[in-house]
Structure formats: C-alpha cells, structure tokens
Amino acid sequence: MLLHPKFQTLRPTTPPVPQIKALLIEIQDLRLAIPLDILVKVIRTPSTIFKSGDKWMGMTQLDQDSLLVLDLYRKIYGIDNPKPVENLVIVHDRQPALTQLLGIPVSHLPTMISFPADSLKPISADYRNTDTLGIASHMAVINPTTNPETIFILDTDRLFVN
Numbered sequence: 001m002l003l004h005p006k007f008q009t010l011r012p013t014t015p016p017v018p019q020i021k022a023l024l025i026e027i028q029d030l031r032l033a034i035p036l037d038i039l040v041k042v043i044r045t046p047s048t049i050f051k052s053g054d055k056w057m058g059m060t061q062l063d064q065d066s067l068l069v070l071d072l073y074r075k076i077y078g079i080d081n082p083k084p085v086e087n088l089v090i091v092h093d094r095q096p097a098l099t100q101l102l103g104i105p106v107s108h109l110p111t112m113i114s115f116p117a118d119s120l121k122p123i124s125a126d127y128r129n130t131d132t133l134g135i136a137s138h139m140a141v142i143n144p145t146t147n148p149e150t151i152f153i154l155d156t157d158r159l160f161v162n
Contacts, residue, residue, distance in 0.1 A: 018117040031151045040090040069103040083107040
C-alpha cells in the first residue's frame with residue numbers, strides 16, 4: 001500500500017539496533033572476539049618468535065619495532081597449540097598514544113563478525129579473577145535462533161597487563 005508522502009512520516013519506525021563489529025578468532029573450541037577499534041592488522045606469523053621455556057609471552061620483530069606476542073592457546077590451556085600457527089593478529093592498547101602493540105598467534109584466518117550490542121552480557125568479576133578465560137570481559141550468543149554460538153569478547157586492557 002502506498003501512502004501519500006506527507007503521511008509516510010507517521011508510520012512507526014523501530015530504531016536500528018547498534019551493532020558490534022569484531023574480528024573472530026578460534027582457539028580450540030573457544031570463539032574469541034577482538035573489537036575492531038583496536039585491530040591493527042593480520043599478518044603471516046613471523047619465522048621467529050622468541051620466548052623462554054614454557055612461557056605464554058614472547059617477542060618478535062615487526063619492521064623496526066619489537067612486538068609482544070601473547071600465546072592465548074598456551075595461556076588458556078597450559079600447552080602448546082598442536083596446530084600450526086599461521087597468522088598473527090596485531091592489536092594496540094587503548095592508550096591515546098598507541099604505545100604498545102601485541103600479537104596474538106592463531107591457527108586459522110580470523111573472520112569479521114557483526115552482532116547486536118544488546119546481546120553482550122558482562123562476565124562476573126569472581127569468574128574473571130579465578131579463570132584463565134578472565135581475559136574476556138563480556139560474552140554474547142550470536143545467531144540465537146538459527147545456529148547459536150557463544151563468543152567471548154577479549155578485554156584488551158587485561159591482555160596488556162597479564
């Protein structure tokens with residue numbers, strides 16, 4: 001049904017739901033989301049990452065800069081990733097001067113996702129303080145009606161201090 005133009009504004013409209021855009025990485029059976037506002041780039045994993053022993057934090061060279069490398073697989077599961085690590089997701093801290101870069105090695109190429117902001121639920125401080133997955137600040141269920149998946153939003157402030 002067509003309405004006269006002056007009556008079209010009377011039609012009730014629902015405001016669009018704000019969307020969160022993130023990069024989705026998979027660490028074994030966990031789906032972790034990195035907010036796009038801190039993403040720098042995704043590169044092939046450098047040939048050399050320096051770390052001592054069984055530590056989860058390492059270092060590599062990126063152009064002329066040193067880059068901290070956080071092995072989330074080792075941090076969460078306590079062992080090396082059995083799959084070859086092919087990509088490095090590079091993020092920056094939220095400081096205005098972008099003072100520090102951090103690389104996160106992943107086995108699979110990450111994907112871009114978008115989901116409703118109202119699906120975010122905070123993770124309790126008690127859980128965050130006692131579990132290795134405390135590096136996540138929120139969780140969300142995406143595609144709840146068709147193919148529900150739980151994702152965890154990484155707390156980048158905790159990545160840079162842990």
